[in-house]
Amino acid sequence: MNAGDLGLLICAREFLSRVFPSCEISVSANWPDEPAYQENGFAVAPSPWSLSGLNMESSSLQQLRKFFFTSAKLYNTDPNHTFSDNDANCLRAAYKEADIIVSVPGNQFYSSGRFGWPFPISVTGLLLAQRYKKPLVVLPQSIGPLKRWWEKRLIRSAYGSAKRVFIRDENSLELAKAIGLPAEKVRYTPDLALGLQPGDFVRTLEVLQEAGVDLTKPKLGVTLISKMNHSFDSQEMYNYYAVLKSSLAYFAREHFVQIVFFNQVTGPTRVENDGIPTARMANSLQEIGIDAIHVDKRLPPALLKSCYGQMDAFLATRLHSGIYAIGMTVPTLFIGYLTKTQGIVRSLKIEDDFIDIADLREERVRSKLEDLWMNRIGKRKNLSNILAYAQQQIEESIELLKKDFSNV
Numbered sequence: 001m002n003a004g005d006l007g008l009l010i011c012a013r014e015f016l017s018r019v020f021p022s023c024e025i026s027v028s029a030n031w032p033d034e035p036a037y038q039e040n041g042f043a044v045a046p047s048p049w050s051l052s053g054l055n056m057e058s059s060s061l062q063q064l065r066k067f068f069f070t071s072a073k074l075y076n077t078d079p080n081h082t083f084s085d086n087d088a089n090c091l092r093a094a095y096k097e098a099d100i101i102v103s104v105p106g107n108q109f110y111s112s113g114r115f116g117w118p119f120p121i122s123v124t125g126l127l128l129a130q131r132y133k134k135p136l137v138v139l140p141q142s143i144g145p146l147k148r149w150w151e152k153r154l155i156r157s158a159y160g161s162a163k164r165v166f167i168r169d170e171n172s173l174e175l176a177k178a179i180g181l182p183a184e185k186v187r188y189t190p191d192l193a194l195g196l197q198p199g200d201f202v203r204t205l206e207v208l209q210e211a212g213v214d215l216t217k218p219k220l221g222v223t224l225i226s227k228m229n230h231s232f233d234s235q236e237m238y239n240y241y242a243v244l245k246s247s248l249a250y251f252a253r254e255h256f257v258q259i260v261f262f263n264q265v266t267g268p269t270r271v272e273n274d275g276i277p278t279a280r281m282a283n284s285l286q287e288i289g290i291d292a293i294h295v296d297k298r299l300p301p302a303l304l305k306s307c308y309g310q311m312d313a314f315l316a317t318r319l320h321s322g323i324y325a326i327g328m329t330v331p332t333l334f335i336g337y338l339t340k341t342q343g344i345v346r347s348l349k350i351e352d353d354f355i356d357i358a359d360l361r362e363e364r365v366r367s368k369l370e371d372l373w374m375n376r377i378g379k380r381k382n383l384s385n386i387l388a389y390a391q392q393q394i395e396e397s398i399e400l401l402k403k404d405f406s407n408v
Contacts, residue, residue, distance in 0.1 A: 001267035004193065004320025006036055007301030008105045011192035012139055013042075015394070016102065019401045026094050027104075028125060031055055031268050045094040046087045048074060048124040055268070060117050067121055074124070075131055100137060100405075101129035105168065105192050107142040107340045109155055116148050126158035136161060137401065140168035140189040142340035144175045152179045159185075164404055166397060169343025189397040190390035191344060193320055194327045199303035208260075208307060211295040218257040220369075221311035221330070222248065223264045223321035224278050225337060226271060240317075240335075240357055245281055247365040248315075252290045255373060259285060259292040260311060264318035266298045274318065313372050317357075319344065326350070327387065331372050331379035335360070348386055353379075 013025055027037060028047040037044045049055075051074075052067040073088040079096065082089050095101070108122050129136040138159060146152050156179045159165050165181060166189040167173050176186050198204075208215065224244070227237050252259050261282045263275040270276070275296060282294035299307065301324070308314060308321065309328030316322030317335040323344075325332045336342045337357045345354045355368060372379065 001034065001036070001298065002265045002272070003299070003301045003304050004264060004318060004323075005106060006040070007193045007196050007305070007320060007324070008191075009042070010040060010301065011196050012102070012104050014195075015139065015192055015398065018398050019405070020100075026098070028091060028094065034268065045091045047091070048128075049118065049121050051085075051087055051091065052118070052121050054118055054121065060115075063118065063121075067118075071124065074128060077132060095128055095132040095134065098132075098134055101126075101132075101134045103136065103138040103141065103162075105139040105141055105166075107338065109141070109146075109151075110144050110338060110340075111147040111151060116151060119151055120154065123154045123158050126162075127154075130158075130161050135163045135405075137404075138162050138165040140166040140192055140397075141172070142169050142338075142343060143167070143172040145339050146175065146179070156180055164401060168347070169340060170346040171339045171343030173343075187397065187400065188347065188393070190347070190393055191320075191323055192394065193301075193323050194387060194390050195394060196305055196324065196327065197302060198306035198309060198328065199300065201306065204303060204306040204310065207295065207297065207299065207303065208310060211260075211297070212293045213260055213295070213310075214258050214291075215310070217291075218255065219260050219311045220248075220251065220257050220373075221308055221314040221316075221321075221325065222259060222261050223316050223318045224261070224274055224281060225317040225335075226265070226274050226277055236358060240360055241277065241281065243360045243362050243365055244315075244335075245284060246362050247369065248281075248292075249285060249288060249290050250362075250366055251369050251373075252285075252292070257291075257312070259290060261292065261294045262304065262307065262321065263296065263298060264304070264321040313369075313376055315369065326383050329380045329383040329387065331376045331383070333365075333368050333372050348390070350382075350386070 016023060026043045026045055029044050030047050030049040032044045032046045032050055051070045053063050073083050103126055159181050165186045167176055167186055168191045173188060248259050261278045263278060265272055265274045267273055279294055282292045285292040305324035308325040308330060311330050314325040314330050314332040316332050319341050322332045322334045334341050334345055334354045335357055336354060345351045
């Protein structure tokens with residue numbers, strides 16, 4: 001239900017298949033019952049996160065207690081010992097049978113919550129690679145922000161034993177150096193979703209027309225982010241929605257464009273569903289006479305990317321909506337809510353098209369959108385060059401990983 005994470009998983013499979021032809025992949029998933037796994041042909045095992053009950057409505061204390069019991073089972077590597085917990089046995093078997101453990105691309109490891117919970121659970125999947133004596137490969141990830149010393153220590157321990165650590169942004173590269181990760185293991189590789197293949201063109205036009213998109217009119221695509229429980233400051237989020245509403249209304253009137261909203265993430269929990277605040281904003285803009293459309297559908301990553309490619313420009317708060325858009329050479333203004341976004345735009349050398357969510361002001365958003373719009377033709381050409389170079393860097397990482405495992 002997170003089109004960014006699903007797109008990354010699909011791209012990870014393609015990347016690994018290039019390195020290890022005919023490999024079999026089993027995904028350790030936080031939400032193993034999501035239909036997208038079956039729809040995309042992935043074999044699934046539960047993750048430590050799932051086994052510890054984080055996808056249930058239980059208290060942190062209950063989760064912590066279950067985590068300790070789960071860890072005791074998972075760290076038992078005796079092949080002759082089984083537990084009554086079939087899900088734990090399933091994950092243990094997956095680690096025993098695996099030749100390589102791969103940490104999927106994305107941003108799993110950053111500080112959250114008042115006490116850093118559930119960070120230890122997230123890292124457990126990596127630490128189990130050591131326990132089962134399996135080589136670990138970290139596909140292009142962002143790390144951080146990390147606020148606590150023990151979080152940095154856990155990451156250093158988990159990543160430090162990896163055979164190769166691919167990092168996708170400059171901020172994370174700086175953090176990797178600061179926490180002491182071995183420089184010879186760490187390599188910059190662009191976000192793999194830049195190479196996601198877009199969906200069918202005819203189906204794309206059908207989706208847009210069914211939603212009411214005017215294909216003859218200039219269009220600005222937009223993704224918003226939900227409040228995500230206590231992850232964001234409430235005042236900051238109030239300002240975010242207010243500033244974007246007024247800025248988009250001004251931009252639509254000034255340039256006679258249609259504002260097209262998309263749902264990049266629709267769950268798995270209600271507080272992660274971007275469609276809720278997106279519907280609210282689209283309706284409020286329509287009420288003041290703005291030509292705003294909400295494509296209120298859960299679309300697969302390839303089709304979303306193709307839809308974004310029909311926009312003349314894009315405003316992205318969800319990172320991978322922006323990555324999909326620039327992957328179609330659509331000039332994009334990024335709103336960053338974690339250090340990963342700033343790090344990625346720095347790495348791709350498009351930092352001028354970025355605003356941190358904490359620094360949102362109407363005059364600044366207006367100015368950035370104006371610059372994006374007036375220079376969109378030149379920006380498209382620049383994005384074509386950036387994509388070509390990014391693909392070259394991804395190819396080099398594939399060849400490097402082949403060499404890493406040439407004697408295995």
